[in-house]
Structures are given as structure tokens and as C-alpha cells.
Amino acid sequence: MARRAAGLWALGPLLWGCALALRGGMLYPRESPSRERKELGGLWKFRADFSENRRQGFEQQWYRAPLRESGPTLDMPVPSSFNDVGQDGRLRGFVGWVWYEREAVLPQRWTQDTHTRVVLRIGSAHYHAIVVPQQLLCPEHTL
Template identity: 65%
Template sequence: GCALALLGRMLYLGESPWRERKELDSLSSLPAAFSDNRPRGFQEQRYRRLLRESGPTLYIPVPSIFNDISQDWWLWRFVSWVWYE
């Protein structure tokens, strides 16, 4: 009884002071030049400016998994931080 009543509320995707609803039907930018220097994005503070200002970007559909949309073996095997907007 109680679990079923809560289930409907837990899956509700509405806006609240803690959650902002976003549409996921667009393209996202991803840096095209991945670095072996993993903390580089933090050092360059990429989160403070648009990604296209830091170099070339790839455009990927949202939602998607960036590893699966390319035939580039390096991107397919990449495991680390990824900056996107």
C-alpha cells in the first residue's frame, strides 16, 4: 500500500526548488581534442566559459553516449572526465 503510493511520487519528473527540468532533444558540444592530461579541464577552468572557446568541438545528439556515436577507436575506448555543454 504505502510503497505503491510513494512510487508514483518518486518517479514524478516535475520542477521543484531542487530540480530543474530540461529538454533532451538537442545537440551537445564535446571537446574534439581529448588530452592525456586528465586534470587539464580543471586547470583550464573549462566550466567557466563556453567549450568552443577552448578549441574544436564535436556535436553529439542528446541523449546519447559519446563513446558509441563515433568510429574513432580512441574516443570509443576513452575513460576519464568529459566536458560537455
């Protein structure tokens, strides 16, 4: 009996640690008969806000039009660390707002069934992220 109690005692902190890790978060989603996943990894349009106050993107509302219309963009692989990609020395130690943009075609069921819950999981955002959906198109409406 003492041996079994010792095993439970060791399991307790492990379970408590797992519970703390999940507090405020969610498990990594897995595909199932009731859950579809859409991976958005690949090349995204990218632009760092090099302005002095690092707020030019918000002040000029870069999110209201395609990112390329606000200035030059780079093709940035996602997931990755933008600080380690490319040859622009300013990005290596950059701290501030960066902007990513990607077009994606959503599964038809996600856009037609109003009861479908769609959760966007950003696995590699660091510190803070703001998501602004531009336009939702059903697959049959894309060009």
C-alpha cells in the same frame, strides 16, 4: 483470510524494493498544472579531455568560456553514449572527464518568480556529473 495474508506478504517485498530504489532519488517528473518540464535533449557541444592526467579541463577552466574556445568540439546527441557515436576511435574506450555544453531558453516564470524551485534532472549521467550554469537570461533578453 490466509489467502489475503499471502497476497499482502507478496506485496511487502515489492513495496520494500520500490522504497529502496527511490532512496536518495526522485520519481521521473511529469508535467502538471503546478509543474513545468523543459527537455534539453538534442545536439550538445562535446569535448573529451584526452590529456594524460584527464584534468586539463579543470586546470584550464574550460567551464569559464564557451567550450569551443578551449579547443575543437563535436556535436553530440543527448541522450546517447558518446562511446558509440562518431568515428573517433579514441572515444570508443575512453574513460575520463568529458564536457558537454548547451544553451537553453528558460520559461519566463522560472527566472522571474524567486520562489520557483527549479530542479535539474540529469537522467543519463554516469557515475558523476558537475553542472556549472554560465549565465541565466530571461527570454526577452536573448538575442
